[in-house]
Amino acid sequence: MSILTNAREEVNRLGVSVIVSLQNTFPGWDEFFHAITELGNSTHSFTLLIPLAAALDLQLACDLLVVCIVGEWSNTLLKWFLMEGRPYWWVRETEIYEKNGLPLPVLQQTSHTCETGAGSPSGHVMHFAVVGFVLAKWLIAKYESRSKFPRPNAPLYRQCIWSVFAMMLIIVAFSRMYIAAHFPHQCLLGAALGIPLAWGLTSESSRVCSWWKNASRGKLLGIALLLTLVAFGGYWLQKAVGIDPQWSVKLAFKWCKSERNLHVSTTNVFSLVRDCGSAFGFAIACPFSKRLMNKRLSIPFGILLALLLNVAVRSVQKSIPTANVITFFSAHFFLHASLPLLVLLYFPKPSSDPERNNSGTNLRRTSNRQSRAKND
Numbered sequence: 001m002s003i004l005t006n007a008r009e010e011v012n013r014l015g016v017s018v019i020v021s022l023q024n025t026f027p028g029w030d031e032f033f034h035a036i037t038e039l040g041n042s043t044h045s046f047t048l049l050i051p052l053a054a055a056l057d058l059q060l061a062c063d064l065l066v067v068c069i070v071g072e073w074s075n076t077l078l079k080w081f082l083m084e085g086r087p088y089w090w091v092r093e094t095e096i097y098e099k100n101g102l103p104l105p106v107l108q109q110t111s112h113t114c115e116t117g118a119g120s121p122s123g124h125v126m127h128f129a130v131v132g133f134v135l136a137k138w139l140i141a142k143y144e145s146r147s148k149f150p151r152p153n154a155p156l157y158r159q160c161i162w163s164v165f166a167m168m169l170i171i172v173a174f175s176r177m178y179i180a181a182h183f184p185h186q187c188l189l190g191a192a193l194g195i196p197l198a199w200g201l202t203s204e205s206s207r208v209c210s211w212w213k214n215a216s217r218g219k220l221l222g223i224a225l226l227l228t229l230v231a232f233g234g235y236w237l238q239k240a241v242g243i244d245p246q247w248s249v250k251l252a253f254k255w256c257k258s259e260r261n262l263h264v265s266t267t268n269v270f271s272l273v274r275d276c277g278s279a280f281g282f283a284i285a286c287p288f289s290k291r292l293m294n295k296r297l298s299i300p301f302g303i304l305l306a307l308l309l310n311v312a313v314r315s316v317q318k319s320i321p322t323a324n325v326i327t328f329f330s331a332h333f334f335l336h337a338s339l340p341l342l343v344l345l346y347f348p349k350p351s352s353d354p355e356r357n358n359s360g361t362n363l364r365r366t367s368n369r370q371s372r373a374k375n376d
Helices: 002-025 030-040 042-056 058-082 087-093 123-144 154-178 184-202 207-214 217-240 247-255 268-285 299-319 325-346 354-375
Strands: none
Touching (some): 002 087, 030 154, 042 058, 042 325, 123 154, 299 325
16 A cells, blocks of 8 residues: 555656646746636536537537536546545645655645645546537537538548647646646546547447437436435445545645635535536436427527526526525525526527428427317
8 A cells, every 4th residue: 555655646746846847837827827727617618608509509518518417427426536635735745755855846826726626537627528529529510511422621620620629638737737736647537537438428329328318307317316326425435434525625725825716616515516406407308309399599599598597697606605505505406407407498409400400390380280170
């Protein structure tokens, strides 16, 4: 066990050296890396990106919602299991520098540094990996579906899209290291887990993808319940074996330079509440096939609704009282459960599949004719 611990300490020490080099190479780049790190913030995906996607293509919105839920849920459980620290507090807690007679590195903290969850795998990198993969795949599919014949420049277009995705993923990882929120190996693990997870949940050749897209409401409710039981079972299991699930929160409060930079939305419990609530909302709004029959709204109006919904959600979040923990988390659970319902029930159906749209239109026309015949 000591060999494994020493190896982990050495990996972290090397990671701190990389972080120090990044901070010294790009002094004063805080705002730039803050903007980049926000690309991996799952809050924006749940409250803004998914509603905007629903205005363009409901299938895209569903894919994004599923990968966001499963990605963040699995990431949080892995953080509890691996129990790795973050650079900004690890460097103050470790004894490796004192034992080896090395000077203690000075890591700069920014307003985005003080996250409260465990460090591995990187949630921001993993989230950007799953979301970016889905968006890249959708852009490629949209481009290739515009013509009945193969486009000669399609391979080049695919290479460009995937190259941009890879570069953005690397930059997001650098931003997480720059603000001393993650070690390099934690970012690498987040990317390595996120990409195959997104493929398995959204690829047409994946059985998992085929299952959830055709599953009944009852089956999806069962999955949502299972996610909830596993999540909170993991919380109480830690308590049962003598581990404080809030150990990382206490370290964040101990070593963060300003408590104003600590936010409850970065805690593991908050993430799980959001994921489980969203899972129940998604399940209630399914089966997905019925959503294709909804009356279609115009894309501009759908975008306007998405923006208004984002403003409304943020206003509601600010008004939720924080004095009582149960009330706070219950309110967020129901808030995030309502978002998929609003998006899937009242936003436009996808316009990328003419056959689906025509079948829905024909079905409505047939029902109208039958009702007229009865009246006659």
